[in-house]
Amino acid sequence: MVNLGIVRLGILLLVTLVCGCGYVMFSALLGSSHFDSYLHCRDRRCFPLYYKSALRLPFHSSSSFSSSHSSLSSLVFTPLQRPLEDDAGSPASTSLANIVFGIAASARLWDKRKEYVSLWWRADAMRGFVWLDQPVGNWSDSFPAFKISANTSHFRYTNRRGRRSALRISRVVSETFRMGLSNVHWFVMGDDDTFFATENLIKVLSKYDHRQFYYIGANSESHFQNLNFSYNMAYGGGGFALSYPLAEALEKMQDDCLHRNPSLYGSDDRMHACMAELGVPLTKEPGFHQFDICGDASGLLAAHPVTPLISLHHLDAIYPVFPNMSRVQALEHLNKAIQVDHGGIFQQSICYDKLKKLSFSVSWGYVVQVARGIVLPQEFEVPTRTFTSWHRKNDEVSYAFNTRSAAKDSCKQPVLFYMQDVFSGADGLSTSNYTKEVRKRANCQWTMPSPDALHWIHVVKAKARNTWYKAPRRQCCNIVDSEHHYAHIEIGSCREGEIIA
Ligand SMILES: *[C@@H]1O[C@H](CO)[C@@H](O)[C@H](O)[C@H]1NC(C)=O
Numbered sequence: 460m461v462n463l464g465i466v467r468l469g470i471l472l473l474v475t476l477v478c479g480c481g482y483v484m485f486s487a488l489l490g491s492s493h494f495d496s497y498l499h500c501r502d503r504r505c506f507p508l509y510y511k512s513a514l515r516l517p518f519h520s521s522s523s524f525s526s527s528h529s530s531l532s533s534l535v536f537t538p539l540q541r542p543l544e545d546d547a548g549s550p551a552s553t554s555l556a557n558i559v560f561g562i563a564a565s566a567r568l569w570d571k572r573k574e575y576v577s578l579w580w581r582a583d584a585m586r587g588f589v590w591l592d593q594p595v596g597n598w599s600d601s602f603p604a605f606k607i608s609a610n611t612s613h614f615r616y617t618n619r620r621g622r623r624s625a626l627r628i629s630r631v632v633s634e635t636f637r638m639g640l641s642n643v644h645w646f647v648m649g650d651d652d653t654f655f656a657t658e659n660l661i662k663v664l665s666k667y668d669h670r671q672f673y674y675i676g677a678n679s680e681s682h683f684q685n686l687n688f689s690y691n692m693a694y695g696g697g698g699f700a701l702s703y704p705l706a707e708a709l710e711k712m713q714d715d716c717l718h719r720n721p722s723l724y725g726s727d728d729r730m731h732a733c734m735a736e737l738g739v740p741l742t743k744e745p746g747f748h749q750f751d752i753c754g755d756a757s758g759l760l761a762a763h764p765v766t767p768l769i770s771l772h773h774l775d776a777i778y779p780v781f782p783n784m785s786r787v788q789a790l791e792h793l794n795k796a797i798q799v800d801h802g803g804i805f806q807q808s809i810c811y812d813k814l815k816k817l818s819f820s821v822s823w824g825y826v827v828q829v830a831r832g833i834v835l836p837q838e839f840e841v842p843t844r845t846f847t848s849w850h851r852k853n854d855e856v857s858y859a860f861n862t863r864s865a866a867k868d869s870c871k872q873p874v875l876f877y878m879q880d881v882f883s884g885a886d887g888l889s890t891s892n893y894t895k896e897v898r899k900r901a902n903c904q905w906t907m908p909s910p911d912a913l914h915w916i917h918v919v920k921a922k923a924r925n926t927w928y929k930a931p932r933r934q935c936c937n938i939v940d941s942e943h944h945y946a947h948i949e950i951g952s953c954r955e956g957e958i959i960a
Pocket residue numbers: 596597
């Protein structure tokens with residue numbers, strides 16, 4: 460430790476000299492666990508740089524450090540904002556062809572669940588398998604090929620609450636790996652009731668180097684689920700991805716790992732236990748949605764985090780995503796918007812009609828909320844508890860994120876406009892229109908203009924820049940016309956200096 464400290468101190472002083480900067484961030488010195496931190500010069504100032512895939516300084520050897528002095532200066536003068544793909548030795552980019560899906564299913568439910576799989580599965584472009592407990596007749600080529608999971612009766616299962624099928628489902632990754640497919644970057648697992656937005660899945664996975672160990676997914680919405688299981692676990696139904704080498708390492712040890720952990724509940728906590736044995740933490744991507752919630756998910760989907768939608772799960776536990784449609788119809792409707800602008804789906808833009816004092820929040824491709832008065836962005840971005848928790852509660856401590864209660868006063872309730880139609884236009888523009896929900900509400904006595912006067916809303920939106928996938932920012936919106944019974948909104952990248960106010 461002492462040697463390392465001296466070496467690091469030496470590096471700091473040397474880099475300070477090379478940069479000619481008088482200003483050093485001491486956090487790089489004090490934060491002793493940041494082996495990834497270097498100093499970095501730009502505009503005659505020094506920045507500490509915490510950059511995952513940047514070249515590593517040879518901390519271990521001070522002699523090689525001084526001998527590589529000339530390469531150091533080329534290192535320190537690379538621009539800070541360098542995109543990840545430009546890194547030396549960057550991986551070939553990932554496409555749909557480099558992903559293999561493993562879908563955990565059962566013969567008993569397949570007939571119903573296959574409708575969800577057919578919403579996103581494209582037999583001509585995707586590779587994957589549906590893993591079943593026993594064969595079902597009449598298999599269609601429009602689905603992934605089915606496989607029967609190997610017999611797991613020789614594994615012990617001692618959890619009193621769960622089911623043995625957890626063993627079978629946990630082994631889906633290893634069994635999929637053993638199919639020996641070529642050119643695989645990622646193994647993506649999901650349930651038969653998981654809906655994937657695959658273009659966004661690819662964009663997000665492309666941020667990571669598939670040649671390293673990665674376990675990527677998301678937590679439950681439920682704080683108590685995360686307490687009972689783990690905040691370091693990817694919830695299986697929301698889907699998760701393992702990089703190829705990690706799946707390879709898992710395949711070698713998973714059966715022993717399962718033997719060591721007979722008392723666990725499900726398949727995903729078994730996976731988590733094996734990841735812990737391998738020492739690989741969860742890389743969280745909040746676009747995966749386990750959806751451990753019940754009922755009306757609109758409050759959550761109207762305030763999606765600023766990250767691409769990757770998956771939706773527990774489709775039978777929530778109401779259809781659009782009112783007055785079946786669950787499958789509603790997802791088909793949503794798919795129209797995903798096909799027009801996959802990155803834009805559920806992305807929230809907030810703007811104001813200052814004359815009428817109305818606040819607009821667009822969750823693109825889904826719903827526009829219009830509220831009386833000024834609802835601040837830091838309020839709009841908090842999901843409203845239209846849903847109940849997995850344990851059927853409706854309090855704010857049930858969730859792993861901030862929520863707000865639905866307004867009781869009808870004057871304060873936003874009026875919702877659900878997407879009716881969506882079209883692709885020229886130059887990356889899309890057009891979508893939104894019509895007012897059919898709902899009886901108590902009269903509001905406030906004298907200010909009412910959002911109820913609006914009948915429909917027209918939205919023209921530009922696709923977000925590709926950089927958005929790495930550096931999240933909301934798009935800005937403007938009300939360009941709200942004269943009669945409709946409002947016309949434009950959404951695009953924020954202009955220089957533009958803010959949401
Ligand atoms: C097989 O599938 C077809 C088309 O989906 C359906 O019409 C038919 O009833 C199915 N037959 C059986 C035996 O399940």
